[in-house]
Amino acid sequence: MDEETLKLRNLGSDKYGGVEKEESSGSDNYDPHLYRKVEHPTTNTETLIHLLKGCLGTGILAMPEAFKNGGLLNGLVCTFLIGALCTYCLHVLVQAQYELCKRKRVPILTYPESMKIALESGPQCLRPFAKFSPLLVDFFLIIYQLGICCVYIVFVAKNIKAVADEYTENDLSLTQYILMTFIPFVLINCIRNLKLLAPFSTLANVITFASFGVVCYYVFQDLPDISERPAFGTLYTFPLFFGTTLFALEAVGVVIALENNMKTPKGFGGYCGVLNVGMIFVTVLYVGMGFIGYWKYGEDSAASITLNFPKDEILAKSIRILYSVAIFISYGLQGYVPVEIMWKTYILKHLEGSNRLMLWEYVLRVVSVILTFVLALTIPLLGLFISLFGAFCLSALGIAFPAIMELCVKWPDKLGPGYVVLIKDILLIIFGVTGLLAGSYSCISEIIDKLSSGNVH
Template structure:
């Protein structure tokens, strides 16, 4: 007699036969979704590009300075492939779990809870805890992204405006001044209304890239003067920076959940593959060319290498600062959505003006990022830290665990090759988390101790 997997989440309970993946052939979760203000394929693609074309891509030349031209290009492509594959595993696992439970939609945290309950018995006791862990990691990660975006805009606005002032103003003051504009952009209530902002942001971003490439190709030195491979000790920083740049798992899940036609998200020619293929090549190209051009003078953001007295350079800084400012609203949508819809709205629904509490939450999130930006204004190491700590877990380790669980125990492939493959991916993620986090924290401490905030 075959064992029966039991998946339980909330009041529904679903008993399943493992060999058939526990799915009802007549139930398609995508056809039962009823999302208010859902986004079209084009709007989703626009948001996807905006989510990935953030501050991370401007840090890629510095990442290549750490890894070298050859290692940097190869590892960027490999990390991109792992990220794409992991996102597909996550989306597919969520779909299978929705079919098993006959629900149209599951959040990331609910998905991993259901997955662990249907996986190996040793993991069942961690199911409830895993839901909270995922939510906490998503909140930390997306808040960290917002913090990095705030630091980026503050640094670049200071670069633009200081020359017009009698005396340069402290970075902390610029950060405080930006508090109100960031509160306003985070007050846009849903992804549908954010789509036009993301479209404008993408146009500004592509225009900025065009000007950056003009600067790069105007004075390319001999490539012989650039190192091809970096030191093993420094590679964790490269891993953290690149993973931060190529992972946006919280936004990706939110976008897929809010699509009008979610079937178009996955697949060989779906929105996910199209966006990630373009983004991965762009990241590798900008990193390679940026380090080739500026070498050991490459800074934490390539915009800081441009001749800031030149009008074109000022346009790049201005355009990209506006683009990142707009992106803050998209990145901040995720932690607000988790904290409000999963934990606070039901507890505060009895209040007459509960919606005011939601906007207080949005203001509080901006204040937290402002305080972090003032306390730790180190863009490069901060990017590496959040990339290594949260992206490794959310974007690599958890999807692999979920893939094992939803296919347990009869669908793990010939000689358990799927299990072996996923264990290998989990090991990569854990090694990246430990080594990258340690190196980034050490770099932050070192820079703070010597007063270097560049």
């Protein structure tokens, strides 16, 4: 999640144009885009670059393992389908928020605000949940962001261990490497000013894109006979594929923020809009990484493809360290989000008048790092972490919630001929909930099996 996401996540709607939050019969004539006052609006090209940057993280390195769980042909087809589904649901979410802004006559609404307002005007059976919905949305956002931080911790520790084991006689455990990174992660999470992270974030992006070239160098060498790779995985492992792919492709927080910060937000949607162009490029890139990576390494595909590279080659060692540096820097941005949500939405109001606000904020930042480290130490399983948080959080945030929001926005007289919108949204909600439950169950079952067998490294 980039700086725009973090900056916009906690800004109230009334800060963009000072328009009153009220219903109006003339809402159809109100265009929220015309009332947005963004300090540094981005062009379509800049927004596309930010979208690509926000979507390319550790998830792409896990795609070969995802294909291992899904099968070569099945993974190829289903990744395209999941990419199309994610893109469609993001369109649904952005359009629903736009309609809610028109109704309330405000330029911008946050995700939790939008969900609450939508439920208040939806079917009678859903309205009692309106007051709890912002808490539920924030819960999934916080869990998701903390989950990303756990993934980053394990990723850095595994890659450092892979390099260090080549130079040391004492074979230290993964737990020891995780513990050795604790202080650096605490320090970077205690940076309160995002501008201080900006130069490092640029460095991380350069490293990330340069790393793809090295990945291609390794995976295209000595490819085996493609017939050696099964076309389909098992029904049991498919939810693991689904969770990992959803984690990799879904970028709900980034998309909302970027659309809100555009100079020409109407250029975000549409057939040739920024969202479609960006998601098509990202999906093709992820499909290519998963397909070629699994074709190359097969059942040996690791949770991060960097762990499959030759251990004794300098280039491979360098890319593991450089990518670890990039992910370490990104932890500062990802860890900033849950702290901001918890601090500004839930904690700060209970500390009014305190002269130790900064101290308590630092305590929260340190505690959030401790939580992610406790989980990473307890379950240091990178691939299953990625799949679990993808299935659990993004099935809700990226599929079910947008469908619920659209259903409520169009209720009761805009549901289309034959209630096609209602049927479609109910199917999306069922699919999202099924993905959440099945993906979480498969991941938790695998985690329990690996922990009970002691196979956690």
